[in-house]
Structures are given as C-alpha cells and as structure tokens.
Amino acid sequence: MTTDYKPAIHFNHVDYSINDNQILRGITGSFPEGKITTLVGPSGAGKTTLLKLCNGLLSPESGEIYIKDKQINSFEPVELRRKVGIALQSAPMVSGTVYRNLALPVELRGEKYDKKEAENLLRDVGLGEKFLDRKVTDLSGGQRQKVSIARTLVNKPEILLLDEITSSLDRTSLKEVEELITLINQKYGTTIIWITHNLQQALDIGDFTWVMMDGEVVETGESDLLRAPSNDRVKSFVQGGAQ
Amino acid sequence: MTYLTLSITLIFVVIPLVLSKTLNLGLERDTIIATVRSIIQLLLVGFILKFVFDSESLLYIFLMVTLMIVAATHNARNKGASIKGITWKVAITLIFVEVLTQGILIGLNITPPTAQYIISISGMVIGNSMVLSILFLNRFTSEVESHQDETELVLSLGGTPKQAIHNQLINSIKASMIPTIESQKTVGLVQLPGMMSGQIIAGADPIQAVQFQLLIMFLLLTTASVTSVMLGFLSYPTLFNQRMQLIQKS
Ligand SMILES: Nc1ncnc2c1ncn2[C@@H]1O[C@H](COP(=O)(O)OP(=O)(O)OP(=O)(O)O)[C@@H](O)[C@H]1O
Numbered sequence: 001m002t003t004d005y006k007p008a009i010h011f012n013h014v015d016y017s018i019n020d021n022q023i024l025r026g027i028t029g030s031f032p033e034g035k036i037t038t039l040v041g042p043s044g045a046g047k048t049t050l051l052k053l054c055n056g057l058l059s060p061e062s063g064e065i066y067i068k069d070k071q072i073n074s075f076e077p078v079e080l081r082r083k084v085g086i087a088l089q090s091a092p093m094v095s096g097t098v099y100r101n102l103a104l105p106v107e108l109r110g111e112k113y114d115k116k117e118a119e120n121l122l123r124d125v126g127l128g129e130k131f132l133d134r135k136v137t138d139l140s141g142g143q144r145q146k147v148s149i150a151r152t153l154v155n156k157p158e159i160l161l162l163d164e165i166t167s168s169l170d171r172t173s174l175k176e177v178e179e180l181i182t183l184i185n186q187k188y189g190t191t192i193i194w195i196t197h198n199l200q201q202a203l204d205i206g207d208f209t210w211v212m213m214d215g216e217v218v219e220t221g222e223s224d225l226l227r228a229p230s231n232d233r234v235k236s237f238v239q240g241g242a243q
Numbered sequence: 244m245t246y247l248t249l250s251i252t253l254i255f256v257v258i259p260l261v262l263s264k265t266l267n268l269g270l271e272r273d274t275i276i277a278t279v280r281s282i283i284q285l286l287l288v289g290f291i292l293k294f295v296f297d298s299e300s301l302l303y304i305f306l307m308v309t310l311m312i313v314a315a316t317h318n319a320r321n322k323g324a325s326i327k328g329i330t331w332k333v334a335i336t337l338i339f340v341e342v343l344t345q346g347i348l349i350g351l352n353i354t355p356p357t358a359q360y361i362i363s364i365s366g367m368v369i370g371n372s373m374v375l376s377i378l379f380l381n382r383f384t385s386e387v388e389s390h391q392d393e394t395e396l397v398l399s400l401g402g403t404p405k406q407a408i409h410n411q412l413i414n415s416i417k418a419s420m421i422p423t424i425e426s427q428k429t430v431g432l433v434q435l436p437g438m439m440s441g442q443i444i445a446g447a448d449p450i451q452a453v454q455f456q457l458l459i460m461f462l463l464l465t466t467a468s469v470t471s472v473m474l475g476f477l478s479y480p481t482l483f484n485q486r487m488q489l490i491q492k493s
Pocket residue numbers: 018021023041042043044045046047048049050089491492493
C-alpha cells in the first residue's frame with residue numbers, strides 16, 4: 001500500500017472551495033517518492049484542482065500539504081514551482097515560436113536557453129528539431145501537448161505533475177510519451193503524478209492510482225485496483241470508462 | 244454672440260430631431276436630454292469659470308481642479324470594477340498626472356500660474372487622463388480574462404506575477420495609447436483641433452494658436468503614457484495574492 005513508501009507529497013484533510021462552491025473535500029493521502037501515481041475519475045471530480053494544489057498554483061482552504069516532509073507554505077512559490085513542475089491540461093502557449101516556449105522557463109530566471117538543448121528535448125518528446133522555429137499557432141493539438149511536456153521538463157522538476165498530456169495523441173505518440181515519462185521516472189527517480197482519462201494507460205504506466213469522484217478520493221492503491229475495485233461507484237466508473 | 248443668436252442655433256438640434264422622428268430612429272428623447280444637459284452644464288461652467296477667474300483665488304482654483312478629478316475618477320472607475328481599490332488607483336493616477344504636468348508648466352515658466360491657464364489646461368489633462376484610464380482598464384480587464392491560461396502558465400513555470408502579467412500589461416498600455424498618438428499624426432490635415440479653432444474664432448493669431456495647440460498635444464502625450472503606465476502598475480498586483488497565485492473568482 002501507499003503508506004509503505006516515503007511520501008513525496010502528503011495531503012492531510014485538505015479542503016478547497018471557490019466562494020461557496022466546495023471542490024475538494026477531506027483529501028488525505030500520499031504520493032510515494034520515485035513512483036508513478038495516476039489520478040483518475042470523472043470530469044469535474046477535482047483532479048486538476050488537486051494537481052494545482054501540489055505546486056502552489058492554489059492553496060487549500062484548510063488542511064495541510066507537505067512536500068517531502070516540509071509544509072508547502074515554507075517554500076518560496078517560485079522555488080516550489082520549479083521543484084514541482086506541471087504540464088497544464090490545456091497546454092497553453094505563449095505566442096511566438098516553439099523555441100520561445102521552450103526557453104520560457106529559463107528566461108524567467110533571466111538566463112538564455114541553448115538551442116542545442118531545446119533540439120534534444122524536442123527529439124525526446126518525438127518532435128523533430130525542425131519544429132524549433134515553428135509558430136505555436138501552426139501546431140496540431142497533439143504537437144502542442146508534446147511542446148507543453150517538453151517545456152515542463154526544462155526546469156528538471158523533482159516532482160512532475162501531468163494533466164491529461166496524451167488526450168490528443170495518436171497511439172504511437174501516446175506510447176512514445178509514456179516511454180519518455182517512464183524513462184524520466186527511472187533515470188532520475190522523478191516522482192510522477194499523472195491525471196488520465198485512459199484507464200488502460202493508468203494500468204500500463206501507473207504504480208499507484210487514486211480514484212476521485214465529486215471532490216473526494218474514493219479509492220487508492222496499486223493501479224491493479226482498477227481491475228477489481230472494491231467501491232461500487234468506482235466499479236461502475238471503471239466499467240463505463242474502460243476502453 | 245448674443246443669447247438670441249445662440250437660441251437660433253437650436254435649428255441644429257431640430258434637424259436631427261426631425262430625422263429621428265421620420266426615420267423612427269428613436270433618438271428623440273436622448274437628443275433632447277443631451278441638448279438640455281449640455282446647455283445647463285456648460286452655462287453653469289461658464290458662470291463658475293467667470294467667477295473663479297475674476298476672483299483669482301488659489302482656493303477656488305484648487306476646488307475646481309479637485310472637482311474635475313472627483314468627476315473623472317467617478318467616470319473611469321466603473322470600467323475597472325473588478326480591480327480591487329480601483330477608485331483610489333484612478334484618483335492617485337489623475338492627481339499625479341495633474342501635479343506632474345502643472346509642475347512642469349508652471350515650474351519652467353511655460354504658462355503663467357493664473358486661473359485661466361491652470362483650469363483650462365487641467366481640464367484637458369484630466370479629461371484626457373480619464374479617457375485613457377477608461378481605455379486602459381477596458382483593455383486590461385479583457386486581456387487578463389482572455390489570457391488567464393498564459394498567466395497561469397508563466398506562474399507554473401516559476402515566473403513572478405509581474406512576469407506572468409507582463410504581456411497583457413504591455414499590450415493594454417500600448418493599445419490605450421495608440422489613439423492619442425494616431426490622432427496627433429493627422430492633426431491639422433483633416434480637422435483643426437477644437438481648442439485651436441475656438442481660439443482662432445475668438446480672434447487669436449493662428450500662429451499663436453498653433454503654438455498653444457502644440458503645447459497641449461505634447462502635454463497629452465505625457466498624460467496618455469503616464470496614465471496608462473501608472474494605472475497598469477498600480478492595478479496588476481491586485482490580481483495576485485501573497486502566494487503568487489491568481490486570485491480565483493467565479
Ligand atoms: N475557477 C473556478 N471557478 C469555479 N469553479 C471551478 C473553478 N475551477 C474549477 N471549478 C470547478 O471545480 C470542479 C473540479 O474541477 P477540476 O478542473 O478540478 O475537475 P477535473 O477532475 O480536472 O475535470 P476534467 O477531467 O474535466 O478535467 C468542477 O466542478 C469545476 O467546475
């Protein structure tokens with residue numbers, strides 16, 4: 001079970017709401033260090049919100065979040081967000097070229113980004129170096145997602161938060177990205193939290209899985225739990241959502 | 244011009260009224276309200292100005308300028324209703340622009356420190372600053388809303404709020420200044436500026452009138468840029484909290 005591992009991130013009775021609208025309720029649990037945990041659940045369950053809490057884009061209304069045993073608020077926001085990188089669900093881009101987007105994390109620190117490094121990174125996510133000077137407005141949805149993943153990797157985060165990064169990818173690209181993330185996980189011991197709608201993907205790449213519904217975590221455990229969920233709601237979600 | 248000739252000019256109000264009526268434009272009511280309001284407001288201002296000019300009292304000048312700033316603030320603040328403390332931010336901007344421009348004009352002896360000069364120039368500066376505030380706030384609030392993803396992206400990559408809002412801020416500042424700059428490019432070619440026409444009609448030497456108009460135009464460039472930049476830098480921090488997060492609204 002997840003409790004046997006050293007937690008990279010730990011939630012303790014976390015609530016989150018916007019105005020009077022409660023979005024997350026009593027979230028408690030850990031994301032084990034150096035492992036891949038997938039986050040699944042229906043639309044609107046609060047997965048994205050939970051991910052944004054992990055790198056301080058949002059703060060809980062009550063409860064505590066720990067990053068490697070340190071209170072999340074004890075980190076400077078900028079330091080925290082470089083340590084805990086996120087690839088956002090909508091894969092937003094700043095206008096301009098792919099290179100400008102890849103260089104962004106470095107330029108925010110006031111440094112220059114080497115074109116060679118950018119090319120290597122593009123190759124890692126399965127895009128050729130010819131994409132470097134491509135305008136982001138000319139990219140397909142899948143290509144944008146790849147650029148977004150690459151850009152998140154530029155900061156070399158210790159913890160990697162991925163929000164539906166393969167939703168627009170074809171099977172081949174999807175496999176490539178899964179391999180890349182698994183490789184990063186193994187090579188650098190990067191902790192990965194990965195939101196996906198694809199339950200097969202959760203089974204394939206996840207060590208652990210959290211199932212979320214209506215702002216609550218309803219089941220956690222090794223990803224195999226998806227094959228035989230104990231909770232009835234999870235059971236019907238898995239049956240309805242399996243692909 | 245006598246009051247009799249002035250009343251004959253109401254012909255120019257009758258024409259749009261007739262047109263509105265025959266073409267069913269439905270603008271009669273607004274046209275009449277606009278006419279009545281402009282008559283009352285301008286006559287009132289005329290009498291007040293006459294009184295203030297005659298008195299040459301610093302207190303009255305101060306009161307007039309204060310009144311202008313209050314009215315301008317009131318007009319502009321609605322456009323930035325989503326920005327916390329916008330009333331004060333607009334007021335401080337207007338006060339700063341007014342003090343800066345009058346400080347330079349009077350300090351360098353460009354214009355004499357008389358009620359006539361101070362009040363007419365202040366009117367133009369504050370009015371222009373108000374329009375710029377409205378243009379800026381309009382653009383800025385819509386830029387912020389439509390580029391929220393981008394702002395969040397920069398924050399998520401370890402950027403500061405200032406870095407995260409930079410593009411939207413610069414775009415809004417630029418966009419709000421463009422009309423001022425563009426109108427100055429064609430000034431005199433298409434139409435004479437109202438103030439200059441007025442001076443010429445009142446019998447001033449055209450060259451004198453042009454010189455004064457140039458002064459005003461340069462002044463308005465400063466007004467435009469200082470207003471947008473200052474309001475921008477006062478406004479953007481209210482979109483973020485202490486933890487460098489975009490403040491969520493719904
Ligand atoms: N800024 C916001 N204002 C109001 N409600 C919000 C806001 N952000 C999220 N919500 C609400 O919170 C709930 C959870 O949203 P969240 O984006 O975390 O869901 P999700 O599990 O990521 O869904 P999806 O799978 O569709 O991405 C939703 O009901 C959503 O409408």
